[in-house]
Amino acid sequence: MASSATNYYDLYRHGSLGVALTDALDELIGDERIDPQLAMKVLTQFDRVIAETLQEKVKARLTFKGSLDTYRFCDEVWTFLIRNVTFKLDNGSQTVQADKVKIVSCSSKKTEEK
């Protein structure tokens, strides 16, 4: 999952921020305003920046409970499908409910080993 140039995961590309970026890059490539290679560089930078930002700038914590429907561990990546989840956001005891949530999680060790 880690990109070869750097040691950051590209899993955040699948989040809304990454998807929006990929779409924007696609548009520019489609208009032939940038090279696909340049777009790849942008994405690589994005992998790094989002990982660092989440690590350094975000302080929020949360807990969640639910019933595990499916679990999978492959290539150091955990995938969970959890049903009836309750998220507790601890800065206002705000709770969020969801029928099911898919969790894709990469090992945090690898990033530190870089």
Next chain:
Amino acid sequence: MSNTAVGTVYDTIISEVINAVRVDFEENGADDSALEDLKKTWQHKLSQMKVAQFPWDPKPEPPAQATAVPASAPTTTAPPVAAPPHAPAATTAYTQSTLTPQSSAQSLSLPATPHPNPNAVAVKPEPGFAPVEPGIKQEPGLAPVHPSYNPASGARPTAAQRAALALENQYGQRAAASINAIHSGMASQMNPGNPLVQAQQVPRQGQVPQHMNPQQQYRQGVAAAIQQQMQQQMPRPRPPNGLPTAQLDGSTDAVECMSTQPLLNSNQPAVMSRAQIDEHLHAQLAARAKQMEGGGLMLPLKKAAKSHGTVTKRQSPDGPGRFDGLDDEIKSEEDDEDAINSDLDDPDEGGEEDEDDDESLGHMMLCMYDKVQRVKNKWKCILKDGVLTVNGKEYVFHKATGEYEW
């Protein structure tokens, strides 16, 4: 953690990424406006997702931190406002586009339904039903039925009388109208003149009883003549339809082979448009294929739909018998550019995967894990640096602990 923090975090990330790739853009020779556009489009697309409130969005309470944004703020003002009307429009467009083929498919298949089982039609020879009939009876291919099996007008009464008798036997009083119709048809037939020309312009009532009459003997007597006549008549209706001759032959034959009522069926496509024919054939083939394959399990759905055209053409010489054997093999060879044709290609697998993805698309957590523990069926994990999307809202967290039972 809260949803409001997401906006600023994302804004930081966007700014940082843009700054980080500026050098790359310059080295690559891409102009500076491309970078600006990238940023704007990125923010704009993010705003459209509505996963959080963003500093660049014109919201009542924008977070104070909006350093790099002012330039792009005016440009992004329009998009979020324009977005709401845009979305419903797209939805309606989708529903329309999905609905239209359906409804047209229905209307297309409707006239076709009576044909495969004319017996059903014959059950309703009420006078009130007759005016509706012409929709089916107008087919030029059907008209020749009369002259061919009855070139000499002398033979005609016998058949018509037989038809009338049979109707009366079967349906009694209810068939009175049809019997009358037969007689009037007979009367017009009796007129001297060129039997062929006249027969083609035979009044509709004359036709009705013939098609309504389901008697076997009658039909057998007619069968050979109709086929003969078909060969004469088919070329005529074709050009208006713009159908290639070979194509029609193939399709008609296919229908003929497979349908339980070959005679009426094979005539029918003559007046149908190409789309109608396709529609009809598709329905029939699908139904037949399903029957023969025990619910269509043997044939991947994708292939079944794709290779439809080929089936029709190839079907013609051999008939439906090939459906379960040879035909499949040929098909898979043809369509198999992207599949290895192994069990692993089973569409079920892909479907399951898709379903999995689709279901969780709106609810997804991307993160790192520190620890994942399990004791019996109780799981506990410590996650960090994550992005969580739930119920259309996005959250970011530094650390998360989850406990769940399997």
